[in-house]
Amino acid sequence: MRLGPWLVSTPLANLAGVEVSGPFHPLRALGVRLSLADRGLTFGTTSARGVCIRFREPVPGIEPAGVLRHPSLTATVAEPGLVAAAIAQAIGAVPRTP
Numbered sequence: 001m002r003l004g005p006w007l008v009s010t011p012l013a014n015l016a017g018v019e020v021s022g023p024f025h026p027l028r029a030l031g032v033r034l035s036l037a038d039r040g041l042t043f044g045t046t047s048a049r050g051v052c053i054r055f056r057e058p059v060p061g062i063e064p065a066g067v068l069r070h071p072s073l074t075a076t077v078a079e080p081g082l083v084a085a086a087i088a089q090a091i092g093a094v095p096r097t098p
Contacts, residue, residue, distance in 0.1 A: 001075055003043035006032050008061040008073050016056045018087040020080045022049035029076065034062050041070040050076035051084045 001008050022029075026047040033042040041061045044050065052074040060066030061073065077083045088094055 001043060001073060003032055003045070003075075006043065006061060008041065008043075008059055008070070010055060010059045012090055014056050014059070015087065015091045015093075016054040017093050018051055018053050018084045018091075020049055020084050021052045021074060022076070022080070023047055024050070024076075032062060034068075034070075038072070039068065039070050040072040040074060043073065043075040046076045048076060049080045050074050051080050051087070053087065 024044065024047045029042065029044040029047045029050075031044060033044065034040075035042070039058070040052075052072055054072045055070070058069030058071045059073075060068070061070050062068055
């Protein structure tokens, strides 16, 4: 998944689960954000709903050296339900919705 110069890439086998999330507060959702609570990464373009993808092994993403690793990535997408269902089907999981 890419937002501007930021890129997160991982094999399907590293995906642990997916869920629809949001809506989000605009000040916490727009742009590339790092959660100080759990190191989760957000690629946000809207405060509407998105998908949260959880990883089995944390992945690099917010800084170029890859030292900081993220256990999840939340991304706002046009059709979060469809994206979550497609990812869940690909990894053999059931998507969670709020």
